[in-house]
Amino acid sequence: MNLELRTxxxxxxxxxxxEPSRGPRMLLMPERALRLNGPSLEIVERCDGAHTxxxxxxxxxxxxxKAEAERVxxxxxxxxxxxxxxxxxxxxxxxxxxxx
Amino acid sequence: MTAIVHHPLALIxxxxxxxxxxxxxxxNPLELRFRGFELATEVWTRVLGEAGEAGVLQVDFTGGxxxxxxxxxxxxxxxxxSGLYVNLITSGMPLEERRLAELVNAGLDHFQLxxxxxxxxxxxxxxxTRALGQKRQVVAWVRAHRVALTLNFVIHRxxxxxxxxxxxxxxxxxxxxxxxxxxxxxxWAFANRERLLPTREQVDRSINVLQQAEARLRxxxxxxYVVPDYYAKYxxxxxxxxxxxxxxxxxxxxVLPCHAAQVIPGLxxxxxxxxxxxxxxxSSDAFxxxxxxxxxxxxxxSCDRRTQDFGGCRCQAxxxxxxxAVTDPVCTLTPQRAIVDEIIAATNAATxxxxxxxxxxxxxxxPA
Numbered sequence: 001m002n003l004e005l006r007t008x009x010x011x012x013x014x015x016x017x018x019e020p021s022r023g024p025r026m027l028l029m030p031e032r033a034l035r036l037n038g039p040s041l042e043i044v045e046r047c048d049g050a051h052t053x054x055x056x057x058x059x060x061x062x063x064x065x066k067a068e069a070e071r072v073x074x075x076x077x078x079x080x081x082x083x084x085x086x087x088x089x090x091x092x093x094x095x096x097x098x099x100x
Numbered sequence: 101m102t103a104i105v106h107h108p109l110a111l112i113x114x115x116x117x118x119x120x121x122x123x124x125x126x127x128n129p130l131e132l133r134f135r136g137f138e139l140a141t142e143v144w145t146r147v148l149g150e151a152g153e154a155g156v157l158q159v160d161f162t163g164g165x166x167x168x169x170x171x172x173x174x175x176x177x178x179x180x181x182s183g184l185y186v187n188l189i190t191s192g193m194p195l196e197e198r199r200l201a202e203l204v205n206a207g208l209d210h211f212q213l214x215x216x217x218x219x220x221x222x223x224x225x226x227x228x229t230r231a232l233g234q235k236r237q238v239v240a241w242v243r244a245h246r247v248a249l250t251l252n253f254v255i256h257r258x259x260x261x262x263x264x265x266x267x268x269x270x271x272x273x274x275x276x277x278x279x280x281x282x283x284x285x286x287x288w289a290f291a292n293r294e295r296l297l298p299t300r301e302q303v304d305r306s307i308n309v310l311q312q313a314e315a316r317l318r319x320x321x322x323x324x325y326v327v328p329d330y331y332a333k334y335x336x337x338x339x340x341x342x343x344x345x346x347x348x349x350x351x352x353x354x355v356l357p358c359h360a361a362q363v364i365p366g367l368x369x370x371x372x373x374x375x376x377x378x379x380x381x382x383s384s385d386a387f388x389x390x391x392x393x394x395x396x397x398x399x400x401x402s403c404d405r406r407t408q409d410f411g412g413c414r415c416q417a418x419x420x421x422x423x424x425a426v427t428d429p430v431c432t433l434t435p436q437r438a439i440v441d442e443i444i445a446a447t448n449a450a451t452x453x454x455x456x457x458x459x460x461x462x463x464x465x466x467p468a
Contacts (some may be wrong), residue, residue, distance in 0.1 A: 012276055014210045014248020016159070026157065027187040030210040030248045030277050033109075033157050064282055087276040087322045 003053055003080055007091040010049035013090040018046060040065065043079055047089060053080065088093050105343070107396045110379055112162060112359070113144070115175070119165040121191050122228030122463040123216065125254060125289035125296060127359045128164065133292070135231050137352040141171040143373060145178040147349065150377040152182030162189035164351070173202045180207030187212060189252075192238035193231055199251040201347055202237070204245045211242055212250040212279075217259040218269055226258065228463045243274040250277040256296040257447075258459075260306050266383040267313045270321060278321055279309055282328035286360040286415055288464045295459035297447045330440050334405060335412025337426035342414060343377035343391040347381060357387055360415035364424045367413075390414050399433045 011017075011027075017036075018026040025041050027094040042063060046056045057076050059096055061069045083089050117132040134425075135305070139147075148159065159179050164173055167190055180188045188203065189208045213233060216223040224230045242249050251273060253266045263280070270278040283289045283296050307327065314323040329336050339358045340396075348356045354369040355377065361367060363373045368391060370380030381387060389395065393406060400411040409418075412428020422431045422438050427434040 012248065013246045014276065015386075016209070017186075020150070021184045023155070028157060028209070030187065030212070030250055032156075054105075084319045085322075087319070 001076055003082070003084070004091075004093075005054040005057070005068050005072060008045040008049050008052050008092055009056075009083075009089045009091055011021075011044070011047050012090045027088065029086060032086065034086075034094055040079060043076055044083075047080075047083070049092060053077075104317065105382055106345065108151070108347050109156060109214040109345045110158045110160065110347075111151045112160045112346065113148075113157050113170070114162055114348060114350050115139075115144070115166045116351050117467050118168040119163055119191065119466055120168075120193055120229060120465070121165070121216075121231060123229070123254075123461055124292045124461045124463060125227055125256065125283040125343035126464040127284070127289070128444075128464065129286055129360070129362050130291070131286055131362075132164075132465060133351045134467045138169075139349075139351065139373070141174060143353065144171075144175055147372045148175070148179045148182045148184065150434055152184055154378045154381065156184060158185040158187060160187045160189050165191050165193070166193075167193065167195055167199075173199070173206045174209075176203055176206040176208050179234070190214070191227075191231060191235075193234045197241045197309075200245060204247045210248040210250065210253050213242075214236060214252045214254060215266070216254060217262055217264050219259075219262065220348075222259060222262075223459055225461075228461075239273045239275075243290045247386055248277070249273065249275040250279055251275045252279045254283060255298075255306070256283045257298040257302065258296070260298050260302045263306055263309045263313075267309075267317075267323075271317065275321060278313075278323050279327075280306075280323070280325035282326065284329070285365070286419065288462065290419055290460045292459075293443075294447075295461065297330065297443070298328065299448050299450075300331065300444065300449075303328060311446050315420050318350050329416075329428075329430045330444055332430055333432050335409050335430045337409045338416075338428075341410035342389075343381070343387040344410070347387075353388075353431055355384065355388070358413075358415065359387060362416050363415055397426060399431075400427050403433065405433075422423065 010090060016027040018028055025036045027044055028035055042060055057073050060076060061072050064072050102198055112247050116138055117128055118135060166188060176186050186208050188208055189212045192213050213235060217228040221230050223232050226403055251270045289296060310325045342357050348359060349372060353372040355372060356369060368385035370384035396411055398407060400406050412431055414424045417426050417428050418424035429436040429439045431437060
């Protein structure tokens with residue numbers, strides 16, 4: 001399945017971030033937990049149903065401005081694919097009548 | 101030298117041994133505890149808090165049937181307050197939609213519903229009661245609630261030829277995960293093994309079907325399964341290694357390194373009614389006995405795989421050889437593999453007629 005840049009990823013039911021007060025941040029899901037480092041946490045925090053994939057890419061390219069922009073995009077798409085394979089994401093198609 | 105103690109990652113909380121089902125492969129011990137021995141709400145609440153502080157990430161509420169506990173909603177709330185991710189491992193009965201909504205509102209993250217199969221008569225024979233209609237109803241209810249759904253199909257010789265139906269049913273539900281769990285031969289399943297162990301042909305076919313389903317459904321439904329270990333070349337890393345990641349608390353508060361550990365003679369278990377959870381994890385006799393590598397003999401001791409499979413399953417070693425400290429006899433590197441080979445040879449030599457003859461099951465009891 002290809003990821004479309006205009007879709008808005010959101011954590012699927014039963015997938016959530018661990019609380020900040022409880023040590024290293026984790027993405028908790030059925031029978032599994034993923035430890036999140038800096039960039040992966042930045043990505044997961046934006047999987048909120050409000051950001052499009054394109055917006056996530058643009059924002060992270062700003063945060064990681066020293067890295068090559070194309071590389072950042074490729075890494076984000078790779079990570080979102082990994083999360084999708086874990087069934088950790090739902091995607092909503094952008095409302096074409098709304099603001100992008 | 102003592103082994104490095106990692107902190108526990110998951111807690112399996114067996115809230116009760118009571119259950120409306122009588123499955124012939126139940127993972128509970130043959131000696132079941134009565135209601136009067138069950139831990140009180142306050143004790144579970146304290147223990148869940150201690151688990152959170154010890155670094156535990158996930159709790160599995162199971163049983164018996166955890167829905168049999170009237171305080172389940174309260175316990176889900178307590179687990180969430182302690183920062184835990186909450187799984188409910190259930191048969192789906194008895195349950196009404198209102199209680200499902202209460203559980204989700206209390207913070208239940210994941211609802212795992214077990215199936216004995218999708219053909220009423222065959223499933224009822226395994227469960228010793230009729231449950232399929234209720235399970236279908238629960239699947240329909242769950243769709244309207246924001247909670248992850250796993251369908252767990254327990255598979256064995258009698259239903260392994262229904263895999264395609266199970267996969268199709270899962271696809272039409274709102275499940276994000278399907279688990280195909282081969283029966284593991286402990287407790288009640290060990291007693292019923294002859295009638296449950298699949299043939300090699302069934303196993304090979306099932307792996308093929310499940311691999312295809314996994315690839316086809318990637319990104320839509322997570323499909324998970326493992327090879328039944330009697331047919332594997334190497335043992336499973338049972339519980340991720342003894343006392344490395346998981347612990348289980350019985351209805352009466354004993355803390356075990358795995359579901360079946362009570363079959364091993366001479367292990368002394370800590371109990372949460374008189375001891376702190378972390379202290380039990382760190383230093384109780386049962387957890388220390390097979391933690392790390394000091395206890396290992398050959399061929400494990402000098403084997404490169406010892407850090408992957410940790411010598412396999414201690415309970416299986418005991419059940420098949422009478423000695424819990426030998427290599428899991430599933431391993432093809434131990435001479436004791438002959439025991440397992442003999443069992444599967446007998447299974448595969450049985451005539452088809454013997455397989456379809458109505459088996460004489462030993463049904464799990466239901467303690468009052």
